[in-house]
Amino acid sequence: MLRVAVPNKGALSESASAILAEAGYRKRSDSKDLTVLDNGNDVEFFFLRPKDIAIYVGSGRLDLGITGRDLARDSGAQVHEQLAMGFGSSTFRYAAPADQEWTVADLAGKRVATSYPNLVRDDLAGRGITADIIRLDGAVEISIQLGVADAIADVVGSGRTLRQHGLAAFGESLCDSEAVLISRRDAELTKAEKQFIARVQGVVFGQQYVMIDYDCPKNLLDQASAITPGLESPTVAPMADPDWVAVRAMVPRKDHQNLMDELSELGAKAILATDIRSCRF
Numbered sequence: 090m091l092r093v094a095v096p097n098k099g100a101l102s103e104s105a106s107a108i109l110a111e112a113g114y115r116k117r118s119d120s121k122d123l124t125v126l127d128n129g130n131d132v133e134f135f136f137l138r139p140k141d142i143a144i145y146v147g148s149g150r151l152d153l154g155i156t157g158r159d160l161a162r163d164s165g166a167q168v169h170e171q172l173a174m175g176f177g178s179s180t181f182r183y184a185a186p187a188d189q190e191w192t193v194a195d196l197a198g199k200r201v202a203t204s205y206p207n208l209v210r211d212d213l214a215g216r217g218i219t220a221d222i223i224r225l226d227g228a229v230e231i232s233i234q235l236g237v238a239d240a241i242a243d244v245v246g247s248g249r250t251l252r253q254h255g256l257a258a259f260g261e262s263l264c265d266s267e268a269v270l271i272s273r274r275d276a277e278l279t280k281a282e283k284q285f286i287a288r289v290q291g292v293v294f295g296q297q298y299v300m301i302d303y304d305c306p307k308n309l310l311d312q313a314s315a316i317t318p319g320l321e322s323p324t325v326a327p328m329a330d331p332d333w334v335a336v337r338a339m340v341p342r343k344d345h346q347n348l349m350d351e352l353s354e355l356g357a358k359a360i361l362a363t364d365i366r367s368c369r370f
């Protein structure tokens with residue numbers, strides 16, 4: 090039976106569970122459950138702290154897991170990223186009080202609070218900077234005003250938490266993160282693991298595209314196909330009126346409203362966009 094780790098709470102938990110449900114796997118009935126046995130798919134899910142997931146997968150105790158790229162990197166576990174899942178994106182930044190200009194070099198000899206000590210240690214070591222790393226479990230943005238640190242290194246989503254505490258990010262991102270599906274590094278994937286990854290990938294890719302259908306005057310088909318080239322090429326079907334064709338193509342979700350405007354301006358009619366729930370390429 091395949092053993093898969095899923096975040097039990099926090100920023101990644103809800104979307105991870107929603108994707109697995111869409112991929113046809115059994116949901117947990119209670120948010121306190123730590124395991125779910127999905128006999129129909131021969132998978133057991135383990136609901137764990139996102140920070141711990143790479144450790145379980147890297148040690149080979151669990152086969153696959155969903156966690157944040159930043160958490161996986163900080164853990165130092167021997168894991169390989171099989172799939173970027175398109176949610177939970179964040180950057181990992183140094184920050185300090187906004188009333189002063191900081192550069193990364195200014196961190197030398199300072200106290201830097203973080204919940205990701207290995208990520209920070211590696212980054213500073215790579216720059217030849219020695220600083221005192223203060224390891225905290227969370228709410229790191231408050232540590233400067235409480236006097237335990239001079240600067241911080243933390244996850245930035247919207248940037249709201251930094252602003253609320255009068256902090257400004259500086260230096261480049263140490264890690265551009267999102268939720269990732271991981272396996273053990275250097276382990277060859279089993280058939281069951283490959284199938285699980287393909288199913289999850291089918292949902293993730295499906296969410297990144299929409300299907301566009303429209304009616305197109307035959308003489309405009311080349312121009313319309315250039316707007317919606319599809320993955321291979323658009324599907325073109327005859328219509329009862331010999332001067333028109335029905336066209337169908339997948340387009341990136343983020344572009345689809347613009348593309349619909351372009352098709353409309355060109356002269357296409359009955360332009361429809363529909364969600365893709367799952368796919369295999």
Ligand SMILES: Nc1ncnc2c1ncn2[C@@H]1O[C@H](COP(=O)(O)OP(=O)(O)OP(=O)(O)O)[C@@H](O)[C@H]1O
Pocket residue numbers: 098099100101139140156157158159160177178179226227244245246247266267
């Ligand atoms: N806006 C955000 N705020 C916090 N984490 C985010 C955000 N967006 C994405 N993430 C990602 O979520 C993951 C952190 O998850 P979570 O906050 O659940 O863990 P944690 O902070 O270790 O746990 P806890 O908050 O329960 O102590 C990281 O990969 C982080 O990059």
Ligand SMILES: O=P(O)(O)OC[C@H]1O[C@H](OP(=O)(O)OP(=O)(O)O)[C@H](O)[C@@H]1O
Pocket residue numbers: 099100226227228229230243244245246247248249250251
């Ligand atoms: O840029 P923002 O959108 O404001 O989000 C970033 C904040 O969210 C996370 O905290 P979380 O809620 O996980 O609490 P924690 O600090 O206790 O981990 C992260 O550690 C930052 O504090």
Ligand SMILES: [Mg+2]
Pocket residue numbers: 099227
């Ligand atoms: Mg957190």
